[in-house]
Amino acid sequence: MIASFENFQARFIEEALDNIHDLEKALLELELSPGNKELLERVFRVMHSLKGSGAMFGFDKLSEFTHRMENIYDLVRSGKLNLSSNMLSVTLNSVDMLRILLEPEKLQQPAIQERYKNLVSDIDDVIRNETFQLLTSATLNTSISEPEKPVSHKMATWHIHFYPGPTAFENGTNILFLIDELGNMGNMYAIPGYISVPCLSELHPEQSYIYWDLFLATEEDQNAIKDVFIFVEDNSTIGIQKISDSDLFLNSDFSRKLEQLSSQQENIGLADFSDFIGSKLNIESDPSPQKAAIPCDDDKQNRSLSSIRVAADKIDGLVNLVSELVITQERLNNIASRYQIPELKIVTESVQKLTGMLRDSAFSISLIPVENMLTRFQRLVRDLSNDLGKKIAFTAKGTETELDKTMIESLTDPLLHIIRNCIDHGIELPDVRKLKGKPETGTIHLDAGYSGANVVLRIKDDGAGIQTEKVRQKAIAKGLISEADHLSDQELLNLVFLPGFSTAEKVTEVSGRGVGMDVVKRNIEAIRGEVAIHSEYGRGTEITITLPLVLSIIDGLLVKVNNGQYVIPMSLTDRIYSIESSQMENNFINVVTLDGVQYPFFNLRKELSIKGNTPKKCQMVVVNHEGQNIAIPVDQVIGKIQAVLKPLGRMYHEQKIISAATIMGDGTIALVLDTNAIIKELLNHS
Amino acid sequence: MSKEDLSQITSYLSFRLGDEVFALHVGKVQKILGMAEITEVPRAPRYMKGVINLRGNVLPVVDTRVKFGMTPTERTKTTSILVIEANISGEFVMLGILVDAVQAVLKIEKEDLLPPPSIGKQYRSDIISNMARVKEKFYIILNMDTVFSSDDQLNMNELMKAKEQINETTNQNQ
Structure with a gap:
């Protein structure tokens, strides 16, 4: 398959819809527990990834709009704003808008444009009003509005080691943008590492070889730095370490050291900065910086291991194939019972067992x-x-x-x-x-x-x-x-x-x-x-x-009335009695006594206007539904089958007591009786 | 095949019901089957003949003669089932229609297609998509979507009257 831009776009839309769904869910949960930091992080993370990937795939409006939403939650996260019901309403409405923004052609409609404009101004209002309220309440009552954590981040200098991984270009990521984004956070000095770049003959043009050692002095915290790498974190090696609680760029020795290092072209380790770290040493104790530094990542990885995304039509295809297999299985059973070859019988039985298991697992996939x-x-x-x-x-x-x-x-x-x-x-x-x-x-x-x-x-x-x-x-x-x-x-x-x-x-x-x-x-x-x-x-x-429980395959009891074959769902069948047909004759109230119990019965021959004479002996199949039992007389009970239900379709939509048809091993068709409907019809009549 | 490609095709399949001949655009006809074992479904409209097994799927089959108010189809050597796809209130439905005989594939150019006649209120002219004259013979090209969109029985006699009428008017014009 050619990985064209359209393909990526389609994948992006699918993922974005998932993301939006996650966002909606998180927002609704957030309303129930407004103080939950983790939920807030989740909301923020989803917005951030929508913003970034939206821009990457040409959904500029989406990206721009998400950015506005993100602004609100940035303020909430940093404690400058309190979550309010109004804010959530606006955000939830915006979530709906996000879905619309995934279909750019819809944006041409004036009504949508109007809605977009209104929402944007709503969001701006939220930011303005809520901050204003918070400010006023803060001046009135300073002791209450004290946030739990100090929000104003102190200036700090960070060392970031970033290797995007060999496959970074495949996703269309422009790594330089990421570095630019970091640079916008404060003073930065970037030292690229070319050590792993091979000679030209061995160089694979689609792989990335370069790593960076970045020195950043910023007021932002570690999370903000991590967020920059949100799209590449899966394949990248990212190490973020604080080397100082002050802006080391103010120290001219530090800058000189950096220049010296960048000209050396060697692996850069923290040891090179021991002089600067010295007195104000504050390395965050991270046992494994790549993984543990990004806790959200664990969650993501677990998810990807325990489940995969499969297109719905593939599952439909699988279920269809299994249905066909079940039909073929019935045919095999037919042949095996006809020829009575012991070896064939053994194979048939084990194939039947496997088919049953395969059927169950295929259906469980689509649950x-x-x-x-x-x-x-x-x-x-x-x-x-x-x-x-x-x-x-x-x-x-x-x-x-x-x-x-x-x-x-x-x-x-x-x-x-x-x-x-x-x-x-x-x-x-x-x-x-x-x-x-x-x-x-x-x-x-x-x-x-x-x-x-x-x-x-x-x-x-x-x-x-x-x-x-x-x-x-x-x-x-x-x-x-x-x-x-x-x-x-x-x-x-x-x-x-x-x-x-x-x-x-x-x-x-x-x-x-x-x-x-x-x-x-x-x-x-x-x-x-x-x-x-x-x-x-x-x-x-x-x-x-x-x-x-399942729509398409049931265990059924195959019965015969005249030349017609009918299937009664096994799960609803209670027991079968053999009686003389004369017991049903001259019976105005349509009730038979079987084993001392009276059952109303539904005469298929009469009700379905089936031709032919009733044989002398017939079988009474007792079916139940919600505690009510009735009997259905049939000429002959043939046996148990697995019936693959095929709908009769639009042309038979008036048909109530036949719920579907099934194709038998020999290619003939049997009709599946809807016993619940029969019971209802019978009891309503009398 | 896309819709545009289909409209480029000027072939029509003609078939016979009793003494009358009708045509359908070949794009509407999926398959032609010989007569098959038809399983009757009880409590259905009279023109629903039953269902057949079409390669592992259940295909409803219509007794077209009954639908058009004629006597039920009797099985002969030439009796066939045309598998067509009809759009019934927005839903695409595959169904088989019984015909007395399949006749020929006709070439009818777009300019030879005549509009359906607009006569009589009681008569549903929307079941005719076009009329066409090929070699001095008139064909009614049916619109299967509307034929099967209602449970009503249609009237062959009125359909024939419509045909005669348009026959006369075109003859007068010439």
């Missing part, structure tokens, strides 16, 4: 923890509750629960909508809550966890809850039910999932745009999930989303 969605939710809660003047805390549990990445993608929007509803309609204003005897701060809680073959997500708020009578009136007004209908409270609640239903008294900007819970329900059903609502008036609402 993502729920946690990845959280930042967006926190952000939504923060912004929206501020806008509406509500106080809301967002908590989450079980966020390590993993879901298929395609599921996470299609879940984010429905969940955002649900949370938006909680904030807008659920949680009351602080004074209303006070009157009701609730704590002023409402909570929205997300609870994720496994339950059997499913993942269950619950979003719960302690807000006003839903008044079922109001739902009833509304449904009547909308013509969804009639005045005479008697519905239970739960049935009334379920009406909110109907298209065009929105209980908000007035349409707000936030929710109630007509697209409501019905869209949520539809989106969740599209990934074979289910959504349920539970609400107690005055106490709060809880929305439960149940999702299948």
Whole structure:
């Protein structure tokens, strides 16, 4: 692959989006613990790297804008400014702007330009106002505003040994810029080292050979110096040592010594400066200057070891291949059972075992923890509750629960909508809550966890809850039910999932745009999930989303009805009974007694208008869903298969009780029954 | 192939439904398959014939004759499945359409394409993307995106009326 500039740019954008996400997360955490120095460092670091790499890849606006943001946090970091809620709001808005700035063509739009201008002036205001406030409060009450650490850095002289590493040019870094940047910090004397430069015939033009010994007298601290090297620190050898607490350049002997050293062209060690270090010796005791001096680096390295970045389509490709392999495996099983060759059987079995393991590990690769969605939710809660003047805390549990990445993608929007509803309609204003005897701060809680073959997500708020009578009136007004209908409270609640239903008294900007819970329900059903609502008036609402663990391969029970092959998900199958078909005949209420227990049954032949006569004996497959058992009569149970689910697609979107199709080893197609939908249909009928 | 390249191509595939002949731009047709084993999917619209296994993928197949209000397709030697890609409300969907016979590849230059007729309110003229006359014969070039964007059944008779009408008007003009 040619490492073109465009490629680098695309990689930069990807990384920048990650960085921006990190930044957003750190900012939200920072709001919860404003004093946390580490978080502040993280915020600063991300901004700094955005600024630098942005400029490097031609995103000048981004770089410039980040620089402004950085100014704020520079002041905060140095203790000249206190973190305020207003400041965080402006920064978070700016974070959104950063995302826009990654698409320069968007900047042409006047609305965006306007927003950009406003944000820039907001940032300037923040710096001006907050510093002003701090100054005034400082003069009023000097004892309080004393920062924890003395911020005014004393002048010091540093020795910096910097070797960029042989591959430094590959990233497009201009090392001279770095040295210039250092030079801007104060008085500097640079001695380049050419010792390792080979003769011309051996010189590799794309490698860097030169190292520098830099002597810098500056008021900045060690962190500021380190920050200069932030992009090259991975491959470079960087040693930063303080050699004096004063500006040694004022000493003419020091300058002379430097000139002498630079003409010698030899390795420069601190010993050469023992004279100057002498009385004011203050070498920071760093056991290994390269690594330990940069603590943030450890974190980065650990991360790179434990995980790698892989393009999503590669994973999709892998999963597809595994699916194909599973299908081929079924074919192999077919052949092996036909010929009964012992050796073939042994190989087939071990291949089957390996395929199963490969399948499981391929799927585990595409699993993502729920946690990845959280930042967006926190952000939504923060912004929206501020806008509406509500106080809301967002908590989450079980966020390590993993879901298929395609599921996470299609879940984010429905969940955002649900949370938006909680904030807008659920949680009351602080004074209303006070009157009701609730704590002023409402909570929205997300609870994720496994339950059997499913993942269950619950979003719960302690807000006003839903008044079922109001739902009833509304449904009547909308013509969804009639005045005479008697519905239970739960049935009334379920009406909110109907298209065009929105209980908000007035349409707000936030929710109630007509697209409501019905869209949520539809989106969740599209990934074979289910959504349920539970609400107690005055106490709060809880929305439960149940999702299948994996989307694409299930263990299934292959059954036959007439000539058609059907698959029933194994995880939902309880047991199988063999009965005389006559037991089902002349049965108006569609109930069979099996082993002393009565089960309603779903006659596939009749319901799916399958042709052919019922055989004398048939099998009853008992399936369960949420504690309800029903029986499905089939002509014959063939056996267990691994079914690779293939969606039926847009043309069959009305199809409810067939969830997918699967291709059998012999190339024929079997239809996968959605037993949950069958149970629902059957029980609603009776 | 990019969109621009496709528009340069002036080839159209003609096929027969009953006694009528239609055409589709070759860029829309992905494959031509012989008749295959079709697995019926219950509780589907009547014109949805079922699904087939197309190289490990499940491909829905439409009984085009039923969609156009004719009698269901009967399997003959010439019955074929055209695999096409239709844009159904913004989503690209691969589907197979049953035809009684595939006929020929026609060359129709851009200037020979006639606009669809604008007649009758009850009749959906948007399913016709163009009309064309090749060697004194009229072809309806179908717009598959709109044909399959609704579950409605279409009416072949009205389609034929439209064809006759445009036939007459062009004859008068000449």
